[in-house]
Amino acid sequence: MLTENPSQVLDTAKGIFGNASFKAHEQVVFCQDEETGLKAIIGIHSTTLGPALGGTRMWNYSSEFDAIQDVLRLSRGMSFKAAISGLDLGGGKAVIIGDARKDKNEAMMRKFGQFVDSLSGRYITAEDVGISTKDMEYVKMETDHVTGIPVSMGGSGDPSPYTAYGVFMGMKASANFKWGSDSIEGKTVVVQGVGHVGETVVKHATEAGAKVIINDIYDDILENVASKFNAEIYKGDIYDLDMDIYAPCALGATVNDDTIGRLKCEVIAGAANNQLALENKHGMMLKERGIVYAPDFLINAGGLINVNSEIAKYDTDEVMKRTENIYNTTLQILNESDSLEITTHQAALKIAQERIDAAKK
Ligand code: NAD
Numbered sequence: 001m002l003t004e005n006p007s008q009v010l011d012t013a014k015g016i017f018g019n020a021s022f023k024a025h026e027q028v029v030f031c032q033d034e035e036t037g038l039k040a041i042i043g044i045h046s047t048t049l050g051p052a053l054g055g056t057r058m059w060n061y062s063s064e065f066d067a068i069q070d071v072l073r074l075s076r077g078m079s080f081k082a083a084i085s086g087l088d089l090g091g092g093k094a095v096i097i098g099d100a101r102k103d104k105n106e107a108m109m110r111k112f113g114q115f116v117d118s119l120s121g122r123y124i125t126a127e128d129v130g131i132s133t134k135d136m137e138y139v140k141m142e143t144d145h146v147t148g149i150p151v152s153m154g155g156s157g158d159p160s161p162y163t164a165y166g167v168f169m170g171m172k173a174s175a176n177f178k179w180g181s182d183s184i185e186g187k188t189v190v191v192q193g194v195g196h197v198g199e200t201v202v203k204h205a206t207e208a209g210a211k212v213i214i215n216d217i218y219d220d221i222l223e224n225v226a227s228k229f230n231a232e233i234y235k236g237d238i239y240d241l242d243m244d245i246y247a248p249c250a251l252g253a254t255v256n257d258d259t260i261g262r263l264k265c266e267v268i269a270g271a272a273n274n275q276l277a278l279e280n281k282h283g284m285m286l287k288e289r290g291i292v293y294a295p296d297f298l299i300n301a302g303g304l305i306n307v308n309s310e311i312a313k314y315d316t317d318e319v320m321k322r323t324e325n326i327y328n329t330t331l332q333i334l335n336e337s338d339s340l341e342i343t344t345h346q347a348a349l350k351i352a353q354e355r356i357d358a359a360k361k
Contacts, residue, residue: 025072026052027122031115036108038096040115041067042123043075045091048359051121052092053147053307054078055128055159056112056135058100059251071095073252073274074128078304081297083352084329085322087308092123100130109135113142121145126159126307129195129251133158147307156310159303162319163271164200166326170299171205171245171269173330178266178292185209190234190243190265192216193250194225197271197300201247202229213241216250239263246270248296253277255293260285269294276345283343294330295348301326 026047031040044052054075061067071093079091096112098104116125116139126148127136137153139146149155171189172182189210191198198214202225205212212231215238216222222233234241239262246265248254252274255263260282268275268291275296276282286293302323309319337347 025075028068028071029115029119029123031112033108033111036105036111037098037103038108038111038115039098040094040096040112041071042094042115042119043071043092044119044123045072045075045093046079046356047090047122048356049079049082050088050090051124051145051311052078052090053082053124053126053304053311054091054093055126055148055303056094056096056131057128058096058098058104058130060099061095061097064097067095067097070252077273077297079356080349080352081301081304082308083355084298084348085301085305086355087304088312089304089308093128094123094125096130104130104135106138109138110142113139113146116145117143119145124311126303127196147310148303149310156306156319158196159306160196161200162306162323163197163300163303164204165320166302166305166323167197167201167247167249167269167271167299168204168208169302169324169327170294170330171247171267172208173327174267174269174292174294174334175245177331177334183208184245187211187244188213188242189245189247190215190238190241191231191247191249192238192254192270193248193272194221195249197303198247198249199225199228201249201271202231205245205247206231210245213238213243248272248275252296255282255286257282260289260291263291265291267292267294269299270296271300272296273300279345279349280343283345287337287343292334293344295333295345297352298333298348299326299330 027044029042074093082089124145136149151157189205190213192215206229214231239259243265245267248270256277305322333347337344
């Protein structure tokens, strides 16, 4: 457990078992190592379609409960992402509690690798927020159950460019659905979070002729991306800005009771996982306002497709083909959401759940 205080342990346990997100998870593992300061949680939502593959996020959570909540939501999302992308993978995810800029080091990542190894392949890790390809090299020293390792070591490298490409495909499909054309030329795109994925989303949108506004919590990151792509920097709350497309590429739950009424965009298409704070309620609010929401777990699957190439042994051409197909799947789901009168998120979830249910049988 993450704490020595028995009442806190009990509270944490109650937090998990009373948690609405913890309905169908197979396993949740707490990892702690005093020497390296590692505090991590691995969530395995489902192994029905295959081993639970999902990245590791390092974040300075304000409480252990927030970390649990995040890993439960993220690992569930991975099951649906793999299912809708036609991959033979289950859903899992890990979180490390701490500041990736200050607390992370080789010893910590290797210790984390040992915990991953102890699950004997039920969980396979990769990069997520706060974690780099270099970190995966350290994890690889302790376990084979890791993907997203450098190309020089025989891996598939950083998954982020593929994630960004898939997001761009989802953005184009949404533009087509909303405005009758794939083109985003002249549209204003606000990219929130310009880290590994966000930066490449900025690149694609800029090359496609969009006006791009960028936002991040770190000035050095903003200045770097702005100078590369001539993007406009906006510091502070972006939700009231005039924009056509909102691309959330930071953390989840930014589409919520507070922001939906303020958002002037007509399309939401971004990389962040769990963008809707409440899936059904906020998905429906977007639908009622005529905002096209490209389901996150569908359009951000490019990175998962790429890391899966290390397991399924397919080449870069196949990765690109599958990632490009996100365009077709997005259009199909947006149309289905209209004809079935359900939210786009529900339409995507339905297809993913049907595949998982069929495998169970
Ligand atoms: P990253 O850590 O490289 O980048 C995230 C960026 O968001 C950072 O620059 C950070 O400073 C910024 N940020 C954090 N909080 C913010 C806030 N409140 N406002 C504005 N900016 C903020 O992470 P990444 O790998 O680019 O992932 C971004 C998102 O995409 C995450 O939600 C992640 O789960 C999701 N995702 C990533 C991949 C991938 O291949 N890396 C795949 C699928 C989904």
